[in-house]
Amino acid sequence: MSYEEKSLPHDVIIEILSWLPPETLLKFKRVCRSWCSIITTRDAKFVAIHQSHFGNSLQDMNCGRIVIAREKYKRAFLYLKLRLVQERNPRRIVHMNMELRIPNTRYFRDHYRIIGSCNGVFCYASFRVDNAPIQLCNPSMRWAYLVPPYRFGNNLKFPFINACYGVGFDRFVNDYKVLKFVSKDGEAAAAAIYSMKTKSWKRLTNDSVQLPKSLWCLPLSVFLGGFIHWLGYKAKTWTRTIMLFHVCNEVFGEMQLPAAVLESRHDNIYHISISVVKGSLCLLVEELTDDHKGIWQVWTMKEYGVAESWIKQRKVVLGERIMMTTIQLTVGGKILCSNYKSQKLFLYDPETDKYQYVGLGSSFSCSLVASL
Template sequence: MEESLMKLSKFEGQLPHDLVFKILERLSFKSMLKAKSVCKQWRDVVSDPSFIEAHLSKSYSLGRIRYIHGAPMMKSVGLDDQETRYEHTIPTTEFSRYVEILGSCNGLILLGDGDRSYFLWNPSTRLLRSFTGRFLFRGEFRHFALGYDSTTRAYKVVRIVRVHSHKVYDRFKAPSYEKSVYDVTSAHVYSCKTNSWKKIEHFPYVIFEDAQGVTMNGYPHWIVFWDHFVEYKDKVIVVIVYFDLVEEKFKELPKPSWLVESSSYSFGSFEGKLCFIHYTTVRQREIREIWVMEKHGESWINVSSKINIKRVILRGWSSGHPYANYSREKPFIGAQYVESLVSPYAGNDMAG
């Protein structure tokens, strides 16, 4: 590859810009970094925000996806070639052993460390950006996600936190000493463009465990419950919600007919579509069904007869990890990401 790049470099200034653009955007990330140092023309192309966006799109279409895990010493593996393992070197002195992987979007990883420290990190370029958030108490239920607002060209962090306590009765004291129930859920969004947090006023849902959002088309998605104590009394209603980063509002999606409180499933994405793995038992034998939403906002389709379950799990499966019946994995231990040049330090377009 290096020899081929050097031969092409002899044509510097002779090759049309559009042709150079098309050639470079198809290169793997490592080859492209080498190409960047070949000549000034190529360096200028690779540094152009429009090229960074085009390369990002090409990386998605070519399936250049990796899975990263193992905080604070991160390791990643390529989903196309699981033999290509390597460790990422990051400034570990800035992290405690409590650092978590909270989400990812367009090659950027969202990390959380401690009570209010957050980081945007590109594991491909090794660039790291820090910011702070509101204090987070240990033991709170948390939903996190990183998304992209294409209208303002800004990355945004969504944080949903529930603080609650149960009634405690002391049989040695009068009823007037009964401790009251405290149950408050708050949602905030952080804009990387403005470097500021904003509270989302309306969140009529209940979360029961930690969850990493499933980001599709830049929007993070979760499985939650209606605030049944207010709206439905004793009923528990399962809801699929996503956060519209443009309007900065939570919206609901249709759900599969089988999705109820007692359902057993994993929720995530596969090949650019929202996806469920539904676990059922028939005659003491576990059955796993694959359900996908072909177009965002439309109905769910059972594609079990068309897609091998092993293909979904082993290649391209990216899941959020909330409730005990929601997924069989723990949240915040890993995330998928695409190799990209997107910079956490970038300007208005957050691209280069």
């Protein structure tokens, strides 16, 4: 009988490993073949359990992780060099040697974004090019997965589309799924979902699921409670809303924004983003004053799915000494900012009114930074 056969039951090993930080897991790959297989095979069940244990503790300790991608050119490909830092101590670089690549043409490069994350896995895709490849990446565990492109057909004008993506975890079948939703002229054009388990795309039609109509969504998505969320606008009225997609049931829905945000004039709101902070759905809303100063409001949904439970947590005015553009709220509740002149990234803590330097971003850093 081999050593591996004498070891603990497989489920017990998974439970033990799921409580360890990523850096320790990477070292434990060398213990034996079975441990290496659990850690490196991108097993969706293990990743989800690990995130539920270790990821939640990170949020409780206000030390989530921020992934920053910077451009690097090599021949026919654009490489994105990934840097992973701790939210609590952004000067500590957890990992910085991983690379992603896409075809190095301006046509592709300008339209690629980090557009969503789930359980420490982020999705990197083009929101304008219909047949562009998609990358799933877990920088903590140092793996990347190339999702084959899915093109909806010639009925969509190539390449000028508005594609929304989201990545979510189906806990009933232990599978990561990627949704691609394309709208055209404010109308729902098509939707498809990719399964990592079956390694295949499935087209969603009005016969199988009711596609949302007259809805235009922003590229960034977040995953919470089994749903992928996007900020959106109803095309005819330009009313703000949150679009939902239930990953398990594969159906669309909507969620209402805070009444005060809905009633605000569109020309007063300069920036709005959606995030998950300490397990709750949150909004970061930037309003411009008459003297063109930015005021940030942080809204939190205390009871998920209940529109009346939106609460304005705080109102923040960032210092005038740094010309900032906001990116998003981090999992620990800090505001991730970018100096649009120097491309430097900062974390602003509303509770202490202090900035922390994170590092240099990319030339389009607002689209290549994610909080995991």
